[in-house]
Amino acid sequence: MKGRLYGVGVGPGDPELLTLKALRLLRTCPVVAYQSAEDKESVARGIVAEYLPGNQIEVKYHLPRALDPYAAQPIYDQVVTPIAEHLAAGRDVVVLCEGDPLFYGSFMYVFTRLSDQFETEVVPGVSSPMGCASALSVPLTYRDDVFSVLPATLPAETLKAQLLNADAAAIIKLRRHFAKVRDVLHHLGLASRARYIERGTMINQKIISLDEVYPDQVPYFSMILVPSQSRL
Amino acid sequence: MKGRLYGVGVGPGDPELLTLKALRLLRTCPVVAYQSAEDKESVARGIVAEYLPGNQIEVKYHLPRALDPYAAQPIYDQVVTPIAEHLAAGRDVVVLCEGDPLFYGSFMYVFTRLSDQFETEVVPGVSSPMGCASALSVPLTYRDDVFSVLPATLPAETLKAQLLNADAAAIIKLRRHFAKVRDVLHHLGLASRARYIERGTMINQKIISLDEVYPDQVPYFSMILVPSQSRL
Known part of the structure; x- marks a missing residue:
């Protein structure tokens, strides 16, 4: 059975602004994925760091921003591949996203590529x-x-x-x-x-x-x- | 010492979309206030009902909506009076609000009347x-x-x-x-x-x-x- 994809909003920055639903999912899913700039810590991971149980597979991905949208497509396809592989192997994946996932969120790059292949649920966050x-x-x-x-x-x-x-x-x-x-x-x-x-x-x-x-x-x-x- | 006023967003409806901060405050504050239509249950209270510890003072208030804004002012002033009395007596008050308190929220009627008299903190919610x-x-x-x-x-x-x-x-x-x-x-x-x-x-x-x-x-x-x- 395929894994389930969760796009989880972690809110604007204060870790206490996480929702109960986001907390439950990021504590129980075997894989946690997050985007970050190339050589920087992920902001979304930083917000929830204190809640991570410590035994999860972590997937870090990088979305180059300044690209021409057409040239970018194959690169973005490649970026989400590790997430797709975990889902195909039956592991649920939480993708962390600052603020809200569907509101200018970096999760959209994952959503548009994987939500038709895998069962997907989005957890809104404080924007x-x-x-x-x-x-x-x-x-x-x-x-x-x-x-x-x-x-x-x-x-x-x-x-x-x-x-x-x-x-x-x-x-x-x-x-x-x-x-x-x-x-x-x-x-x-x-x-x-x-x-x-x-x-x-x-x-x-x-x-x-x-x-x-x-x-x-x-x-x-x-x-x-x-x-x-x-x-x- | 005066009590502290908290405007707390309880999110769009799913109780699991409450933030950790909202949960902490509504469990620990001695007074919980919420608005509701005259003879109906409060929607905001319904969202958090399962989390209420059961030993709190509850203040229900009603904001008549269809009023002319000018005629409404003295009525709204009266509506917030019980909240002001608890604060003046030194009791912290959590005012529940569907969604986010400062975004088309019913908390604004309380905020504009009491935030200059009492220390006030707003907890954003999922909108x-x-x-x-x-x-x-x-x-x-x-x-x-x-x-x-x-x-x-x-x-x-x-x-x-x-x-x-x-x-x-x-x-x-x-x-x-x-x-x-x-x-x-x-x-x-x-x-x-x-x-x-x-x-x-x-x-x-x-x-x-x-x-x-x-x-x-x-x-x-x-x-x-x-x-x-x-x-x-």
Whole structure:
């Protein structure tokens, strides 16, 4: 019998924001897989490290990001092969994913390749916009608000139009796009309302004002929230 | 010493999607508060019922929804008074909230009234769009997608414009607005891509096609997801 594939969200960073279901699965499955940058520790594994029973097979995989999507396909196919082999051999595999697996998650690369071959279950996790809103103690959306998640990779004009169309927003993937985003927020008069946070809910979380940020020192795990101004 | 106010997300419905942090707090705080419709059981309490230690003070409050926001203020002030009294008497209070407390959450009514008087901490939860995406096994967003959460209460023309502006969307608060939303989706050619789910992750979860839905039988806990069509 084939193994079962679990895509498990481990939340935004605080290990205590793991769900009970995620905890049960990562304690009982024989194989745990996670993605990480080439020579770095896996963030997702770091979040759950204290809960791992210590007797599991661990599969680490690397997704090169800057590739052209077409050229990338055979490489991604190769990346998921070890996971497929464990499943084919009848071993259940938990794939860890920061935040939520189906929401901009690295699990999608596994899901799109293996979910038609193996029984697959996804365990949702606390997503980073909600984790960051809680860390900032900022009510994000009320009542009939439109809320948008906007990747900072979008052109400035697109970001402007999207922010004008939304009552509240989370701007993700800031890194080298930070200066552009800050300019857009100033231009729209949203800079004073916007809140910046690095590594929200993680142990080294950092909350500073937009104007204190050095644009060349913005980590991947950073976010700008533009909270709603609606009334209750 | 004053008590501490905790706004705790209990997730979309499956009790196993509670976070470890939420579990710890609701087991140890002397007072647990939750909102519910006038003569109904509280949904949030139902999600965590099996974890309650049984020796707590429980505070049930009711937020009348259909009120004019201005007329509602003194009523909402009164609703949170019992919570404020426990806090003033030095008792920590956990306020339960479906999904995430700061994301369209009923906790906001408490937060905006009490967080400046009492030390307040918010515990994020798994939000319903992510819970429903997992229940449907549908990848929601990839890479540089724009994702929007759209209340079905918005006018049809606004919903159309917003859906055209987003790569993926979650349409919430469907209830008596379902027929309007379905028309909009058909008009935009999105109906075959859209997925409908009732009570996602709850024990009585129901997944049917858009055209099988009876517009007069749509519960509050229902959602339409329009997943991304991006490539990885």
